[in-house]
Amino acid sequence: MILNDLIAIKEKEIAGRKKIILRCCLAAGCMSSDSKGVKEQLDKAVADAGLQNEVEVRGVGCMKLCCEGPLVAVEPENALYVKVTADNAPLIIGALKGSKAAIPQADPNSAFFAKQLSIVLANSGIVDPERIESYIAMDGYQALHEVLHEMTPKDVVETMVKCGLRGRGGAGFPTGLKWGTVAKSPGAKKYVVCNADEGDPGAFMDRSVLESDPHSVLEGMAIAAYAVGADQGFIYVRAEYPLAIARLQIAIKQAKTMSLLGSGIFESPFNFNVDLRIGAGAFVCGEETALMMSVEGKRGTPRPRPPFPAESGLFGCPTLLNNVETFANVPAIYRKGAEWFAGIGTEKSKGTKVFALAGKIKNTGLIEVPMGTPLRTIVEEMGGGAPDGGTIKAVQTGGPSGGCIPSQHLDTPVDYESLGKLGSIMGSGGMIVMDQTTNMVEIARFFMEFCMDESCGKCIPCRAGTVQMHHILDKIVNRKATARDLAKLEELCDMVRNTSLCGLGQTAPNPTMSTLRFFRNEYEALLQSDPHGAQANGTANKTELGTK
């Protein structure tokens, strides 16, 4: 494979395009509403109408407005049919010939779509994720060619530093710095690992990227491998994502067949192979050291850092570990340049962020917005606000490691620092909207229960601390707790956060701490007066428990 071959594939693909393209969503969300049946019926209706030479029915990835699925988009007239059933297929084909189809449509110019800026999701809902030619037609793998033939690994790292991309897994570590560290770590063998163990409740960004555009992740990994000097990659996907796994397998096979993965990629001395590793259902395996243990075939428990994976990671070798969304950003950065990317977003948070919008909101689905977009724009304009005339009470970001941002802070711009200041985190991109009916103490209890169940059990503060914190939260919800219990809860939050071994334990108190910060009155309203004399209003009795 040389550049001319790649361009030939692209041109052939574009030349072979039919006049009308019906894009039918075949990502997991719409598939659960029988979009596969819709596609089959569309194919049949096209054949029945004898339009095979004019109409292509393309199975594509996520088209973002998940709540209205199954979605079918029509090119070039730019219509988007929603809640399509298999029976609607003949109507949609009929509409191509001018008859009015009585199928509900979404407005592609509404705020939900208009305010989005797609980099990671640029191909999502456009390309057929099961055909590499479809990706190549969108200039796929051209960035890899350019990197291999026109840049040194050092240049590649420099571009990554310049563009300002930060890790999209949640913590926001500068990607360029990480690449540079791995590149500089001595070692003949190095690894690149993609973390696709997305586990936050309500988050489905990475799943959608893998189901919709797997080749962008593979290309991103290959560029990263060239930059750091690795020849082997692993994608660690959770077993709960069977469709993502299947599409990755197809994508890897196709890339290997075309020599875009394997030995001597693009006739260069660069070799790179990618293998899949399937998770076995433990949330903690999204933590990088636990993930590597799991890839090695060991029990998935974290280990203390340092040493960091960049120095000693998988099988003791220097390892670059990035999240799906981080890798998916990479090809576009090398295609369009670091300056282009650095021009998007805020001073310290560059580019865009994909969010999975869920909860008590009209438009649920996938959105990609520039960093710095105010939460209000996302929730009220794009999301359409709370359904059924409700009012938004809070927005939860960062899943079990994040916090709840109350409605008075909705004007906060979405970037790493601003969310951190409010006691929440950017997280991997789960965004759960809550309305006035939500009990914030129950939310805190829900996330604490999640962390308690998912604690690996290795370190004591997380293993035993989450049990006690959950117990106290349960007591508060059931109106059996006193002010003394609340004080104990806060003390435990502080201790577990500061003494736990890994990120799971260190952030497990976050939902509780952030709801205590903004909704303390809801906690206090549930407290009972202390039979031993403490007041229910939060002032603890001076005689400490147990000093008798």
Add this chain to the structure above:
Amino acid sequence: MAAKTLTIDGKQISAEEGATVLQAATEAGIPIPTLCHLEGVYDMGACRLCIVEITGIPKLLPACTTKVAEGMEIKTNSERLRKYRRMILELLFAERNHVCAVCVSNGHCELQTLAYSQGMEHVRYDYTFPKWNLDTTHRLFGMDHNRCVLCNRCVRVCWHIEGAGTKNVSGRGAKSRIITDLNMPWGDADSCTECGKCVMSCPTGALFNKGSTVGEMERDRDKLEFIVNAREKKQWIAD
């Protein structure tokens, strides 16, 4: 090997490059409480009792896995650390059924000793009273999960000193438990060599010699150190 100089609790000390903070402190006579640490096997930084404050590092780090560095300033005994350690011990006592009065290790128990030394006078958290069973199927030894603190010492000893790989951990979180072979009764675990090193390594009364009663279980940890020294340093020195 280069030496490093550092300050621990205001005391200037020197340590070998590659040594852990715990080793450096121990050599200088500065006590740091530990539970999952055991001489002779690698450290895993799990119990968090040996956490220390290091100037310039916002996070608390376990002394057992943190390597010394030139000019490090370490505090091992601040009020904050003492409070966290007491809380960790309280959590352990509330987690399983640690009843000293009927325990084979009463008087020789590291958990008990730690509670005394760290000033844990009472447990403020609700006891969870979990229902754990007892495995006495082995010919020589018994395992009482009620007294297990999941320090993983027995697992590490079994894999890395004896090399048998009988002991392991199953489940996660508070439901984690030490198992033998593929979660079968200890007596049926074919890989067990009956060496007894796990029993020697246990800090509490969870692993015991059959036939011992209250307070009778004393452990000879020097044996483990002796074996490791003999193997790695070729020093056959017994105390």
